[in-house]
Amino acid sequence: MRTSTISHEQLAALLADLVAAGTTVIAPTRAERGHVDYRPVSSLAEVDLGGAMPRRSLKELFLPPTEPLLAWQYRQDGVEISEVATAFPPRVVLGARPCDAAGLVAVDRVMDWDYHDQLWFGRRAATTIVSLVCSAVDSSCFCRAVGLAPDTTRGADILLRPTASSFLVEVITEKGEALVAAHPNRFKSAPEPLVSQDTVDRAGSGPRAPSPAPLPLPEIRSWLETHFEHPIWKELALRCHGCGACAAVCPTCHCFDIVDETEGVTHGTRRRNWDTCQTGRFTIHASGHNPRADQTARIRQRVMHKFAIYPAKFGETLCSGCGRCARECPAGMDLPEILALLTTLATAPAQRTEVVA
Amino acid sequence: MNIYQPHLVRISEIVDETPDTRTLRLAFKDDTLASTFDFKAGQFGEYSVFGWGECTFCIASSPTRKGTIECTFKAVGKATRAMRELGVGDEMGFRGPYGNAFPLDRMEGASLVFIAGGIGLAPVRCVIWNALDLREHFKDVTIVYGARTVSDLVYKRELAEWQSRPDVKLWQTVDPGGETPDWAHEVGFVPPIVEKAAPAAKDAYAIVCGPPVMIKYTLPVLAKLGFPDDHVYTTLENRMKCGIGKCGRCNVGPVYVCKDGPVFTAAELARLPQEY
Numbered sequence: 296m297r298t299s300t301i302s303h304e305q306l307a308a309l310l311a312d313l314v315a316a317g318t319t320v321i322a323p324t325r326a327e328r329g330h331v332d333y334r335p336v337s338s339l340a341e342v343d344l345g346g347a348m349p350r351r352s353l354k355e356l357f358l359p360p361t362e363p364l365l366a367w368q369y370r371q372d373g374v375e376i377s378e379v380a381t382a383f384p385p386r387v388v389l390g391a392r393p394c395d396a397a398g399l400v401a402v403d404r405v406m407d408w409d410y411h412d413q414l415w416f417g418r419r420a421a422t423t424i425v426s427l428v429c430s431a432v433d434s435s436c437f438c439r440a441v442g443l444a445p446d447t448t449r450g451a452d453i454l455l456r457p458t459a460s461s462f463l464v465e466v467i468t469e470k471g472e473a474l475v476a477a478h479p480n481r482f483k484s485a486p487e488p489l490v491s492q493d494t495v496d497r498a499g500s501g502p503r504a505p506s507p508a509p510l511p512l513p514e515i516r517s518w519l520e521t522h523f524e525h526p527i528w529k530e531l532a533l534r535c536h537g538c539g540a541c542a543a544v545c546p547t548c549h550c551f552d553i554v555d556e557t558e559g560v561t562h563g564t565r566r567r568n569w570d571t572c573q574t575g576r577f578t579i580h581a582s583g584h585n586p587r588a589d590q591t592a593r594i595r596q597r598v599m600h601k602f603a604i605y606p607a608k609f610g611e612t613l614c615s616g617c618g619r620c621a622r623e624c625p626a627g628m629d630l631p632e633i634l635a636l637l638t639t640l641a642t643a644p645a646q647r648t649e650v651v652a
Numbered sequence: 653m654n655i656y657q658p659h660l661v662r663i664s665e666i667v668d669e670t671p672d673t674r675t676l677r678l679a680f681k682d683d684t685l686a687s688t689f690d691f692k693a694g695q696f697g698e699y700s701v702f703g704w705g706e707c708t709f710c711i712a713s714s715p716t717r718k719g720t721i722e723c724t725f726k727a728v729g730k731a732t733r734a735m736r737e738l739g740v741g742d743e744m745g746f747r748g749p750y751g752n753a754f755p756l757d758r759m760e761g762a763s764l765v766f767i768a769g770g771i772g773l774a775p776v777r778c779v780i781w782n783a784l785d786l787r788e789h790f791k792d793v794t795i796v797y798g799a800r801t802v803s804d805l806v807y808k809r810e811l812a813e814w815q816s817r818p819d820v821k822l823w824q825t826v827d828p829g830g831e832t833p834d835w836a837h838e839v840g841f842v843p844p845i846v847e848k849a850a851p852a853a854k855d856a857y858a859i860v861c862g863p864p865v866m867i868k869y870t871l872p873v874l875a876k877l878g879f880p881d882d883h884v885y886t887t888l889e890n891r892m893k894c895g896i897g898k899c900g901r902c903n904v905g906p907v908y909v910c911k912d913g914p915v916f917t918a919a920e921l922a923r924l925p926q927e928y
Contacts, residue, residue: 364656367702373681374660374702374743381654409911410896413654523905523925550900553656553893555705563703567656570899577901578927580891581707581728584864586904586927596927600903607906 302461307339309481322389346431352546353395363564381413383421394617396450398546426451435618437631440507518641519603532591541620542571658745669806697748704734712774714781724774763792769862798842801830843869853878884918
């Protein structure tokens with residue numbers, strides 16, 4: 296790994312260079328009512344480097360809430376299909392949350408599962424992700440619980456580590472290397488010593504809470520695989536509205552629908568739109584039979600998919616611990632809390648069974 | 653071409669199987685694809701009418717019959733109703749083939765027992781013709797097919813052909829009350845007719861497709877006849893969108909029906925949660 300440093304001034308200049316060269320730079324920005332979102336920026340002054348959690352994850356930059364898959368046009372002698380572009384102009388994400396970058400890697404596995412999704416990977420290839428070590432952990436954050444950390448390099452091309460006066464620049468991938476190589480004057484090669492993880496946790500400002508300790512994910516998975524039927528699912532479902540907000544803000548939830556939208560009598564587009572296993576119509580058959588007919592089945596599916604089904608297929612967890620689901624849930628459902636409960640069940644099942652019975 | 657983009661196919665023939673069930677024969681518009689397209693019995697595709705959307709069915713024709721593919725469907729939703737409005741010469745979209753297949757290689761040299769109910773004969777018909785086109789590779793071929801009424805039986809011309817073949821034992825049945833005065837075959841639900849037909853389980857495989865309730869009561873009959881549960885195959889028909897393991901819709905416990913299925917043995921089915 297090549298390490299260098301970049302000052303705030305040079306980072307501002309780098310951003311200006313990129314924008315001037317026509318590269319879209321996307322960064323967390325503070326918008327109206329104090330919300331932070333990932334948006335295109337034109338100067339560093341717009342960027343919130345304080346570590347506040349953007350409301351929505353990076354997912355939508357790669358899997359937009361709605362996007363065309365093809366366009367059709369009825370002609371006299373048949374149908375004409377127009378392909379959509381699968382090559383995209385270059386982009387740089389500056390100041391990505393490490394958990395968001397890690398979430399993309401989890402979705403990569405699905406999008407490359409035998410069939411290579413050119414729309415997802417076209418955008419992935421065009422985008423350089425510069426993550427910023429997370430300095431503002433709040434009470435919903437739980438990256439450590441799922442085996443990540445505020446300075447995880449997973450999914451990042453470059454990781455910026457704030458120091459007192461500048462940023463340490465850790466180049467992770469060739470794409471990151473290319474960005475540094477294209478702007479050599481912005482980076483100083485004399486590396487400061489790497490700061491330890493403890494320093495990172497003390498470095499930031501903002502709300503502070505200890506990120507939960509790593510969970511026994513294999514034990515949780517084994518418990519889930521053997522407890523499809525358990526009173527906990529009904530208990531959780533009683534609180535859940537089934538609104539799907541958790542899935543919308545989740546960096547790893549990737550389920551979608553495919554629908555045709557006519558734009559006149561003779562033409563239109565086939566689109567894919569975000570969808571979620573939390574709604575009742577997600578699984579309904581043409582016959583009217585619905586395999587997941589109630590919220591008990593649907594909340595179970597969400598937990599199972601993230602912590603048992605996906606791990607069984609891809610050997611990892613479909614969760615990067617960003618905590619957005621807990622922050623946004625209108626019913627106060629809290630995934631870290633659910634995981635703590637599952638940990639108790641997985642490690643001391645007898646006690647919990649008594650409580651439930 | 654991105655993975656969600658369909659091939660264009662042209663309807664070359666329409667057969668009305670029953671008052672509400674129709675078969676379309678589809679020819680690939682692209683000549684190269686028409687001659688190279690290949691699939692295995694049991695695989696499915698995403699069929700679409702542009703402007704109305706995609707729907708998922710098995711390929712109902714046999715891979716041994718090249719050049720065209722067939723699908724059999726009921727008009728129950730938006731896309732299938734639009735498909736029903738199409739005529740010969742009209743164009744549609746097709747993506748596929750997707751999913752796993754009935755392992756005919758594994759079944760070579762064995763007897764085959766096909767059990768189907770209603771429109772469930774479509775995926776089974778694909779395997780039946782595949783096997784009959786390679787007849788010398790298999791021992792006895794038994795087919796038990798039932799529908800609610802005589803008019804609900806699909807592929808009637810083919811039923812007549814199978815009935816007359818000396819190398820096929822066909823049992824046709826309709827639910828009690830569904831018979832007509834001139835109905836010369838069985839009356840009764842599929843599971844008891846399977847029991848009556850009593851195909852030998854030795855060196856045999858069963859392929860079962862139909863409504864969930866038919867499958868539910870047929871599997872114990874097969875077990876009673878001595879079929880091991882890894883010699884009994886069926887297909888799951890979960891709702892799908894992408895068909896290629898991305899959209900998450902057909903996930904049932906540890907499997908994605910579109911990628912790990914749609915063909916499963918009864919043994920595999922028994923290990924799945926009841927979410928299909």
